[in-house]
Amino acid sequence: MIVGSNQSIRVIESFGAVVQDLGRFGYEKGGISRSGASDVFSARFANLLLGNTTGAPCVELTGAGLAFESEREITFSVTGGVAEVRVDGDVRVPQWEAVTVPPRTRVDIGAPVTGYRVYLALPGGVRAKRLYGSVSPLPPLGFANDVASGGTIEYPAGPVGVPAVPGAGALAEPFRARLGGSPHRIGVLETEQAGMFEGMELLYANEFTMSPRSNAVGARFDGDTPVRRDLGEVVSRSVPIGSIEIPSAGELIALLRGRFITAGYPVPAVIAKADIDTVAQLRPGSRTSFERIDETEARYRLLDQELALRRLTGSERVTP
Amino acid sequence: MSSPSRSPGGLREYRLEPLGESYVLATFTDSDADDRWRHAHSICRSLESMRYDAVLSVYPAYDSVLIEYDAARIDSEGMCRIVEGLTATYSHADEEWLSATVTYRLPVCFGFDLEAIAAELDMSPSELIELEASAPIRIRCRGVGGGLMMLNHSTVPPVSRLASPVIRETHGGEFNLAGVQCSIGLSSGRATTGWRSIGRTPVDVASEFRRPTASFHLGDSVRLDPITADAWAEHEGRPVATVGVAS
Numbered sequence: 309m310i311v312g313s314n315q316s317i318r319v320i321e322s323f324g325a326v327v328q329d330l331g332r333f334g335y336e337k338g339g340i341s342r343s344g345a346s347d348v349f350s351a352r353f354a355n356l357l358l359g360n361t362t363g364a365p366c367v368e369l370t371g372a373g374l375a376f377e378s379e380r381e382i383t384f385s386v387t388g389g390v391a392e393v394r395v396d397g398d399v400r401v402p403q404w405e406a407v408t409v410p411p412r413t414r415v416d417i418g419a420p421v422t423g424y425r426v427y428l429a430l431p432g433g434v435r436a437k438r439l440y441g442s443v444s445p446l447p448p449l450g451f452a453n454d455v456a457s458g459g460t461i462e463y464p465a466g467p468v469g470v471p472a473v474p475g476a477g478a479l480a481e482p483f484r485a486r487l488g489g490s491p492h493r494i495g496v497l498e499t500e501q502a503g504m505f506e507g508m509e510l511l512y513a514n515e516f517t518m519s520p521r522s523n524a525v526g527a528r529f530d531g532d533t534p535v536r537r538d539l540g541e542v543v544s545r546s547v548p549i550g551s552i553e554i555p556s557a558g559e560l561i562a563l564l565r566g567r568f569i570t571a572g573y574p575v576p577a578v579i580a581k582a583d584i585d586t587v588a589q590l591r592p593g594s595r596t597s598f599e600r601i602d603e604t605e606a607r608y609r610l611l612d613q614e615l616a617l618r619r620l621t622g623s624e625r626v627t628p
Numbered sequence: 629m630s631s632p633s634r635s636p637g638g639l640r641e642y643r644l645e646p647l648g649e650s651y652v653l654a655t656f657t658d659s660d661a662d663d664r665w666r667h668a669h670s671i672c673r674s675l676e677s678m679r680y681d682a683v684l685s686v687y688p689a690y691d692s693v694l695i696e697y698d699a700a701r702i703d704s705e706g707m708c709r710i711v712e713g714l715t716a717t718y719s720h721a722d723e724e725w726l727s728a729t730v731t732y733r734l735p736v737c738f739g740f741d742l743e744a745i746a747a748e749l750d751m752s753p754s755e756l757i758e759l760e761a762s763a764p765i766r767i768r769c770r771g772v773g774g775g776l777m778m779l780n781h782s783t784v785p786p787v788s789r790l791a792s793p794v795i796r797e798t799h800g801g802e803f804n805l806a807g808v809q810c811s812i813g814l815s816s817g818r819a820t821t822g823w824r825s826i827g828r829t830p831v832d833v834a835s836e837f838r839r840p841t842a843s844f845h846l847g848d849s850v851r852l853d854p855i856t857a858d859a860w861a862e863h864e865g866r867p868v869a870t871v872g873v874a875s
Binding site: 337448451497551555610 | 645647655684687689694699703770772786788791793838840846
């Protein structure tokens, strides 16, 4: 963590939490991957609840909880997967709302019971070291801002934004609802490269189970997949976040925001941008199905998310 | 696949392919690999110089450029029209970056899958090493995943990429082959890859990626300099600047 005249909270327990923002922009030509929060909508919503900028650094918890204590009164927000948030052990406080607690309060964020990743935003955003303009992990270069038990999380001491009014979290309700139910339905757009596969209908007819080998680079699924029939060499090219690759029969990979930029396997379908956050919230063992949608539907879903975020700020200042 | 288009005046032959609602892939299909690569990167620079704020990112590679745009503001058809317009223009200013390139000499200790791959290519390991070290190889694109990515010498037959990527222990500085491509990897550790390795350099290439203005830029070349395992220690840990610039 960056030291200085910041305020801080003391981390009592952490299990692999990291500081994330929206990732790296402008360095792709030099091969620097985007990375950033896996569930962008939840990270942005958590920040906007506090009046932070939409891309302010926040804490990402993956499949585990976090406990912290603050010497001062603090306002925070918790979004993402469904987790129990308790203050001083007994008072339960809501997610998707700005919550203020008095000095010397312990806050326990439980492991998510639905969904997989939880976001904690602090006033003004978390202070952390940056590489290529971002605080987010870049594992190939050994860069990360880990949140460790016994450590501190710094945030600015100066003036911060105005928190959203109580009840603002209702704006996220349509997106939170996607975390429940099984199988999860993920919208995909087929590409011309689908012609390199046999049995594309299997992608839409079958359910797939998320593998424990999944990580921030890619969500892996087991199931009865289409089979690649054109085995010609594909020269590496840049691939979208959300690309679906089927390197061998029965194995499907959905590339997430930690993906490397180039790949040499065909991409028969791409997940709608608005649905990538849902994939990021799947936990190993989750059952998923893919639905073929068109560009209009994909753009509608994206606009729907943006509208919710703009309503949250009450202005047009929110940008992706 | 859709048929390639040719820009007015016949300057560039390309194919445009929407990938999802937020990306368009422009692949250049000119007959010469160097032309394809230069066109991909010059379109990338043209897009950047437009400063059109609906374009979120451009990702050039060997013969293609992936354009990420804000689908809330423009659709794939509109984005394709913009790229078509750019292919109709050609400026030597787009290629000025090529004039300042250099060649680095990289010591490489050959090994790993060298013998197996040489056998697949029906040559001896020493013949394969000799071919790889025969001339500089140009860096076509870079990535924290792929490292320094290049097109191998035309004298080296294509080496089949693994049909399915495997999880294996990788080493920073590995010299890898896949098809007509080759690369110098960055990081060590368990990774999923379909590439096959035939050597490793002791030069810390990853450290160059941590500094935006460091070495190994697009268009630079590397000349592989075979070393023995005994010579590894004398090169290990040296920054790239001390390895020397060949030309």
